[in-house]
Amino acid sequence: MADKKGPETWKEMNPGCMVFRPGSSREYHTGSWRAQKPVWQNEKCIKCGICYIFCPEGCIKEDEEGYFVADLNYCKGCGICAHECWPGAIKMVEED
Amino acid sequence: MSKRIGMEVAIAAAEAAALCRFDVAAVYPITPQSHVAEHLSDIVADGRIDAEFITVESEHSALSSAIGAAGTGARVVTATSSQGLMYMHEVLPIASAMRLPIVMIIANRAVSGPLNIWNDHTDIMHERDTGWISLFAQNGQEVVDMTIQAFKIGEHRDVMLPVNVNMDGFQLTHMVEPILMPEQEEVDKFLPAYKPYAMVHPDTPVSMGTLAMPEFYAEALKAKDMAMAASRKIIAQVWKDWEKQFGRKYEPIEAHRAEDAEVLMLTMGSMGETAEIAINELRKHGVKAGLLKLKLWRPFPFEELKKLTKNAKVLVVTDRAVSFGGPGGPVCGEVKAALYDEPNRPKIVNYLIGLGGRDLTISDFVDMMKRAAEATKKMPAEAYEYYGVRE
Ligand code: SF4
Ligand code: SF4
Numbered sequence: 001m002a003d004k005k006g007p008e009t010w011k012e013m014n015p016g017c018m019v020f021r022p023g024s025s026r027e028y029h030t031g032s033w034r035a036q037k038p039v040w041q042n043e044k045c046i047k048c049g050i051c052y053i054f055c056p057e058g059c060i061k062e063d064e065e066g067y068f069v070a071d072l073n074y075c076k077g078c079g080i081c082a083h084e085c086w087p088g089a090i091k092m093v094e095e096d
Numbered sequence: 097m098s099k100r101i102g103m104e105v106a107i108a109a110a111e112a113a114a115l116c117r118f119d120v121a122a123v124y125p126i127t128p129q130s131h132v133a134e135h136l137s138d139i140v141a142d143g144r145i146d147a148e149f150i151t152v153e154s155e156h157s158a159l160s161s162a163i164g165a166a167g168t169g170a171r172v173v174t175a176t177s178s179q180g181l182m183y184m185h186e187v188l189p190i191a192s193a194m195r196l197p198i199v200m201i202i203a204n205r206a207v208s209g210p211l212n213i214w215n216d217h218t219d220i221m222h223e224r225d226t227g228w229i230s231l232f233a234q235n236g237q238e239v240v241d242m243t244i245q246a247f248k249i250g251e252h253r254d255v256m257l258p259v260n261v262n263m264d265g266f267q268l269t270h271m272v273e274p275i276l277m278p279e280q281e282e283v284d285k286f287l288p289a290y291k292p293y294a295m296v297h298p299d300t301p302v303s304m305g306t307l308a309m310p311e312f313y314a315e316a317l318k319a320k321d322m323a324m325a326a327s328r329k330i331i332a333q334v335w336k337d338w339e340k341q342f343g344r345k346y347e348p349i350e351a352h353r354a355e356d357a358e359v360l361m362l363t364m365g366s367m368g369e370t371a372e373i374a375i376n377e378l379r380k381h382g383v384k385a386g387l388l389k390l391k392l393w394r395p396f397p398f399e400e401l402k403k404l405t406k407n408a409k410v411l412v413v414t415d416r417a418v419s420f421g422g423p424g425g426p427v428c429g430e431v432k433a434a435l436y437d438e439p440n441r442p443k444i445v446n447y448l449i450g451l452g453g454r455d456l457t458i459s460d461f462v463d464m465m466k467r468a469a470e471a472t473k474k475m476p477a478e479a480y481e482y483y484g485v486r487e
Contacts, residue, residue, distance in 0.1 A: 010315035010322070015256055016195035017316050018294055019303040 030057060034077030036092040042067045044089035051081035051090060098276040098342070105236035106269040108277065109175075109201045109261070110135035112243035114145055115283040116199075119170035119290075122150040122161035124180065128213040130203035130269040132175035155183040159191060159198075166196035167304050169295030171247065174198060177265060178205035181219045185226070191258045192227030193320060194304055195293070197250030198258040200228070201243060204365065204416075205265035206452040214453020215265040217364065217416040220393070221426045227320050229259040229327055230393035234368040236273035238391075239263045241344060244278070248287050248334045255327045256293055257320075262393070264366040266453065278342065286341055324395050331392065348397030350389040351404050353379060357386025359465055360405060360442065361412040364390045364427060367449075367456060371414075374461030385465055390427070398434045405435060411442040412468045415480075416450045424448075424480035443472040446480035460484065 007013050014020070038051075051068050052060045059074035060081060070081070082090040103111070110132045113121070121140060123133040140149035150161045158174055166172045176184060181202060191198055206212040207219055220230060229249060233239040239261065246259040263269060278286075294302045308316045335346040352372050354360060363371045368389035378385040388404055390397075405411055415425020423429045428446035435441040445468045450456050464483060471481070 006312055007315065010318040013312070013315050013319040015293060015319070015323070016193065016304060017306045017308055017312070018195075019306055020294070020301070022301040024303075 029073045030076045031071075031073045034072075034075060034095060036077045036079065036094055037072060037075060038070050038077075038079070038081050038090045039093050040068060041089050041091065044087045046087055046089075048086065050084050050086065054080050054084045056080060098278045098282065100274055100276050102272050103236070103275050103277070104131060104270065104272050105239050105263060105275075106131035106203065107135045108236055108273075108275050109239050109243055109263065110139060111277065112240040113173040113199070113201070114139045115278060115280060116171065116173075116244055116247045116287055117145055117284075117289075118147055118173040118199075120148045120150060120162070120165035120172045121174065122152055122158045122165060122172065123175050124152050124155045124158040126155055126176075126180045126183070128177045128203070128205055128265070129180065130175065130177055130265065132201050132203070132269075136173065136175065155180040156187060159184045159187040159200075162198045163187065163191050163194060163196055163305075166191075166198050166292075167194070167296045169290070169292035169297070171251075171290040172196075172198045173201070175201040175203075177203040178207055178213060178219045182207060182222060185223065188223055188226035188228060188258075190305065193316065195256040195320070195323065196258060197247070197256055199243065199246045199250060200258065200260040201239075202260050202262050203265040203269045204262050212452040213265070215267050215416075216451050216453065217262075218418070218451075220260065220262055221417040221419075223260070224394065224426065227257065227324065228394065229255075229257055229324070229331070230262060231259065232262045232364045232391050232393055233268065234366050234389060234391075236268060236271065236275045237344070238346075239268060240275055240277065241338065241342070241346070244283055244287060245334050245338055245346070247290075248337075249327065249331050251290055252327075252330045252334075253293065255323055255330050257323055257327060262365065267366045282341065286337065328395050328397075331395075346391065347400070348390075348392035349400045349404055350391060352387040352389070354386035354388060354404055355407075356384060357408055358384040359410045359412065359468055360386045360388055360408040361414065361461070361465060362388045362390060362427070362431065363414050364393065365416070367414065367416075370456060370458055371461045374458045374465065377458065377462055378465055383465070396430055396434065401431065401434045402438055405442055406438065406440060408442040410468050410472055411435075411444050412464055413444060413446045414449050414464075415446060416448075418448055418451070428480065445471045447483040448480060449483045451482075454484065
């Protein structure tokens, strides 16, 4: 569960497991699930933004030059970005 | 003062919800429905209360919309029956897990197949463990009263659970009964405006319907179960408030001539009224017969049942649903579990009756009571019997 702290006992559960702290899901690093990571080869990239749109984690960001990068704290390695990229600019490589 | 009127019970149920000033009704008019759906729609369309009626494409969406609406802090009512309730099933435990006090009016009916839309309790029995409070009405008056009570019970901060009000399909829903309909001011006094625990609003950010990993899931379920346990006290309190204001008494189990009874019968729903006449007949003939009418199905009134059955020799439990390959009807299974630790528990006989709208007369109940003593000798070889089935 990464470093996220939750309620200790059932009495500490908020009714309905409601969470009142906005943005708290950021503390859950889904990146720990990953077996492969996407690697961008920018020379092939046409900056269409498809990878950015399709990423189910919403963890792909555009950099200053208009290329795309994944935040590896949240990238779960699903490979959707690589599958959707038309020019084949993204390769999934094994994690060490 | 309440006015005595003649009204179809399903329509009266919708009127009771209107008296509670619901904000949203989300209902799908599937067959089988009852007039609750269309009358709720009429009430909103006529502008009688300031509410939204969400027209949805299915029962699954009806309850999902109800959850969404309740999440914004609305007082929400929905209604269904039989197959429709089964279609909602997936969403029922979510409503209770999210602790949203939605009220659902259910016209209890058989489920297919064989295809059948008549009255029994099969539909709600499938929903037993979804974390909803379940009230059972025996007549139109109780449907109206329980619908109003349901909002107050469910919305209490110690509870925050959805509540279903069960009324027998046809036997109640399609009957015109004399009903004391409370006045708006009376209901306003009984049921204050809904103050939600939380609501989805830009000023008060909240995540609802969250994920619970294995290290939290069990804690979440226990918290919900404890809310259900806590509801016993609140239900008793709401019923006491009701009695004080409206003069009609409600108990988890209504006992009729049970104090000195040797043979007791237990019923749920509208059959209680027929069974009561049968009990009175038997008493006239010197049989020490008594009746227990179960009004609260969840949370199950274990303590009340123990107290009321401790002097009886035989307890006849009637079930209007079947648990295939199980220990008998679902009500009987519960009753047996409740009494297992009692040193002087009565012998228990279980009849499966009134399935798929099969009619039951006073003499059927008399017959069941008379045969009960005989049936106990055969136990446990015949744990339950399909009463009146052609062999
Ligand atoms: S691998 Fe999946 S999660 Fe990771 S960046 Fe690509 S699409 Fe997003
Ligand atoms: S999908 Fe491929 S080509 Fe398009 S922006 Fe992403 S990496 Fe570049």
